[in-house]
Amino acid sequence: MAMKLWNDDRPLTRRVVLGEREMATRGMSLRFATEQIDSMTDWCCFDDSRHLVFVHRAGRLRSMETDLDWGPSGQSLPDVGDMWVVPAGDKCASLVEGSTAEYCEIAIPSHVLGETTLVPRVKHHDPLIHQMVERLHDVADRDDALARLLTDSIGETLRLLITDNYTETPPRRTEYRANVLDSATRSRLIEFLEDSMDSEITLETLAQQAKMSVGNFIKAFRDAFHTTPYQFLLDRRIDRAKTLLLNTQRTVTEIGAMVGFSTPNHFATAFRHRVGVSPSSYRNLI
Known part of the structure; x- marks a missing residue:
């Protein structure tokens, strides 16, 4: 093993x-x-x-x-x-x-x-x-x-x-935001991730959406979603890819690019790691 x-x-x-x-x-x-x-x-x-x-x-x-x-x-x-x-x-x-x-x-x-x-x-x-x-x-x-x-x-x-x-540099106290993602901020983050899935998304960009420093944002995100920002985004990308594989005629390469993977190999590796089979096999199995 x-x-x-x-x-x-x-x-x-x-x-x-x-x-x-x-x-x-x-x-x-x-x-x-x-x-x-x-x-x-x-x-x-x-x-x-x-x-x-x-x-x-x-x-x-x-x-x-x-x-x-x-x-x-x-x-x-x-x-x-x-x-x-x-x-x-x-x-x-x-x-x-x-x-x-x-x-x-x-x-x-x-x-x-x-x-x-x-x-x-x-x-x-x-x-x-x-x-x-x-x-x-x-x-x-x-x-x-x-x-x-x-x-x-x-x-x-x-x-x-x-x-x-x-x-x-952490924000000044007058700009400081509690290290908690409230419901409105969580919804805004999810909407931003869904709309930007085919783009490069950085921790800095997400932290700006929440008006937090990167360090505070990472901790607040884990508390709110029980996972890291990267793993959350990866799960969303894989879920979107599964939907596209089943409901469109797009090629695997096209779908990988549509959900934000930089190369077909990166997409195939991440998909297999999450789902257990390659994107092509998943499309043929269902």
Whole structure:
């Protein structure tokens, strides 16, 4: 039987770390690690008080299945320079396999980013942050005066890049909205999702509809709908696709595009994961 994603229902797999080095700069902790992953390996993270940023530095994975509280789940292989941004208090569980993987884990105490909320990201490519991480790696083993100066300067640049590009400022108290989605807001969100199903829908766009910060919106949405915004939208897209498969002559590719999937393969994979069969098989079975 194939191993499933960890859900606190089995022991975590053993991590085989071939090498690691750690450093600290500007209130952040960085861990550079090389890990052997030639068998199925759990990558799980959760930290109540620190934001976690993962930057993929090297290595090719054969498979990576991810389950997130706040974003797309499923297969998603990282490229060099891709980032996963996990806000404090959020969970991320992945099951990976390959040969070896090199990555940098950046742990950022919440207070380091000031009065801001970190916005989650999945497989987000950021060449500039990747470059800063590599420059820090180059001086991680040095303790001379120049290395300390470089570490401090690059670390501050990294902190500012994360603050500028991956955080948002909570609304002022006069604009503040309770962290609850009332009936009218829930209806407005559902209507917006139905009308925009064929478009790219971001967490920021949905949070604006509710007049909330992204962090508050994610929590309020889960409380109201008992699922994440992404999973809710995915369910709606699959339900719409099932209706179109049964009641129209549109091709599977056309239907995938109509309900917001970027590629036919993405549509087929998501549909099979949700329904248990491919879109074509579903159309022929009913």
